[in-house]
Structures are given as C-alpha cells and as structure tokens.
Amino acid sequence: MNRQVIDAHLHLDHYKENEIEQIIRDLSIESYPALISVSYHLQSCKQNLSLARKHSQVKPAFGFHPEQKLPTEQEQQSLFQWMEEHVEDMVAVGEIGLPYYTRKEAPALKIEGYISLLEQFLVFAKKWNKPVVLHAVYEDADLVCDLLEQHHIRNAHFHWFKGADPTIERMIRHGYLISVTPDVVYEPEIQALVKKYPLEKIMVETDGPWPFEGPFKGMMTHPRMIHESIKVIAExxxxxxxxxxxxxxxxxxxxxxLY
Structure with missing residues (x-):
C-alpha cells in the first residue's frame, strides 16, 4: 500500500533555501502530495506564495502568527488587501490565534489587540469560505472557541494543540480538527490527547523547522518524521x-x- 502523507502544518519559508530544496527533492509527489505551509506575516505570505508557484506540493495558508508584536493598522490593511487579492492561491487562513507563550514571558502584554486581529481574520475566512489554522493552546483555546462559535466557523484546525479535558471535549463536539507533531513519539501529554480525540478529526504535522527531542534530537525537522508519529498514533x-x-x-x- 502507498503510505501517503501530508504535512498539515509547517513553515517552509522559515527553512534555509538549500534546506527547502532538499526537502522538496526528498519527497516524491506520490507519497507526499502536499505540504501546508502557513505564514507568519505579509512577507512570509509572499514567500509561501512564491514557493507554491515553484513547487506543486506546497499549499500555502496566509495569515499572521500571534507570537510576535502586533502589526500596525497600516500593516494590517496591507496584509488583508494582499490576502484578498490572492484568495484563489490560499488553502486556508493561517497561522492565526493568540499569543499564549509571549504572554507567559510578558504577563503585562494586553491581549485585546490580538483578539481584535483574530476576529478580523475569522470574518475574512467566513467571507471567503476558507478554513482557519489556529495557534491556540491551554486557556487561550477556550477564548478562540468562543470566537469560532460567535462567527459560526466550523472548519477550524488547532495545530499542535494542548489543553484541558473540558476544552478537548468542547472541540470534539464542534468537530474541530487537531494536528499532532513528532513529539507524540515521546510526550505523554500528546499521547493522552491522541487517545481522547477521534481519529477522523486528527491530522499530522511537523511545524518545521521547529526542532524536536527524543529520537529526533539534533535532526533537521523533516516531513519524513511523520511516519514515526503515525506508528505511535496507530498503537x-x-x-x-x-x-x-x-x-x-x-x-x-x-x-x-486539496483535490
């Protein structure tokens, strides 16, 4: 059987140019028909679009990663205008969400601007009937679930999700999807999540070039790592x-x- 794999979430534009070429060269279209490359900001969106035009396997999502300083009003307008001009080129709106880890490091950071920006992305996604790729973990996931419900969005993908059982149950009720990184091989928290979540609502990702521990320590994060993830999920x-x-x-x- 042809074991086809899709990396449902990575930042291909964050790799070095030679690494990108190596990854694409390593992956046959028959076995790895698609890579969902999410964006960090406007320049990242443009880079992912360029990669998609160069490599048919690259399927870009456009958005603004929340773990960074908020864009100015002008930068936001430029981003949304550009996204509207390239709606047909995108498979999803993402990566978007809330700055959980940044707030852990800087508790005084105000979240209101991030919530407002996220809502703008959700309105955009609803208008253009695009799924959303979410960076929302632990208590932030509940805030995001509230917004998804308010805007009647069901096509939501919580990447590398971590959270409490009530949040997990809420997400399952709404049919939201999650994706699992290679840390499922060695992280009990992620293994427990996989046990609880319905298989038909799970995807696999690398979040590359983010590095991993365990058997992947010191290795460049590569979509081929997903095979180890799938073995553990099956177990x-x-x-x-x-x-x-x-x-x-x-x-x-x-x-x-995708097809």
Missing part, C-alpha cells in the same frame, strides 16, 4: 497501521479541499 488507537495512514491522509484532503 495508541489500537488500529491497523495502513488504515490510520489512509484516515489521516483523507482527513487532511477533506479539510483543506
């Missing part, structure tokens, strides 16, 4: 490995409307 779910490959692949195809 946790006590499911046939080939069936898990197919289910995860189909989940991603359906969510991002």
């Amino acid at each position: 946790i779910k006590n499911e046939d490995l080939e069936g898990v490959y197919q289910q995860l692949y189909q989940n991603t195809i359906n969510f991002y409307k």
Whole structure:
C-alpha cells in the first residue's frame, strides 16, 4: 500500500533555501502530495506564495502568527488587501490565534489587540469560505472557541494543540480538527490527547523547522518524521497501521479541499 502523507502544518519559508530544496527533492509527489505551509506575516505570505508557484506540493495558508508584536493598522490593511487579492492561491487562513507563550514571558502584554486581529481574520475566512489554522493552546483555546462559535466557523484546525479535558471535549463536539507533531513519539501529554480525540478529526504535522527531542534530537525537522508519529498514533488507537495512514491522509484532503 502507498503510505501517503501530508504535512498539515509547517513553515517552509522559515527553512534555509538549500534546506527547502532538499526537502522538496526528498519527497516524491506520490507519497507526499502536499505540504501546508502557513505564514507568519505579509512577507512570509509572499514567500509561501512564491514557493507554491515553484513547487506543486506546497499549499500555502496566509495569515499572521500571534507570537510576535502586533502589526500596525497600516500593516494590517496591507496584509488583508494582499490576502484578498490572492484568495484563489490560499488553502486556508493561517497561522492565526493568540499569543499564549509571549504572554507567559510578558504577563503585562494586553491581549485585546490580538483578539481584535483574530476576529478580523475569522470574518475574512467566513467571507471567503476558507478554513482557519489556529495557534491556540491551554486557556487561550477556550477564548478562540468562543470566537469560532460567535462567527459560526466550523472548519477550524488547532495545530499542535494542548489543553484541558473540558476544552478537548468542547472541540470534539464542534468537530474541530487537531494536528499532532513528532513529539507524540515521546510526550505523554500528546499521547493522552491522541487517545481522547477521534481519529477522523486528527491530522499530522511537523511545524518545521521547529526542532524536536527524543529520537529526533539534533535532526533537521523533516516531513519524513511523520511516519514515526503515525506508528505511535496507530498503537495508541489500537488500529491497523495502513488504515490510520489512509484516515489521516483523507482527513487532511477533506479539510483543506486539496483535490
């Protein structure tokens, strides 16, 4: 059986140019038909669009990563105008969300501007019928769930999610998808999440070039690491490995409307 894999979330534009070429060269289209490359800001959006035009496997999402200083009003307008001009080029709005880790380091940081920006992205996604890729963990996930409900958005992907059981149950009720990184191989918290979450609502990702520990320590993060993730997911779910490959692949195809 052809074990097809889609990396549902990585920052391809954050790799060095030679690393990008190596990754693409390593991945046959038959086995790795798509990489969902999310964006960090406007320049990142432009870089991902350029990569998508160069490599057919690259499927770009456009947005603004929340773990950074808020853009100015003018920068926001420029970003949304550019995104509107390139709606047909994007598979999703993302990465968007709330600055959980930044606030941990700087508790005085005001979140209101980030919530306002996130709402603008949700309105945009609703208008253009695009799924959203979310950076929202722990208590921030509840805030984001509130906003998704308010804006009647169901096509939501919480990447590398971590959170409490009530939040997990809420997300499952609404049919939101999560994606799992290679840390599922060695992190009990992520293994527990996989056990609770329905297989038909799970995808796999690397969040590359973010580095990993365990058996991946010191290695460049690469979509091939996902094979180890899938083996562990199959073990946790006590499911046939080939069936898990197919289910995860189909989940991603359906969510991002790739084919």
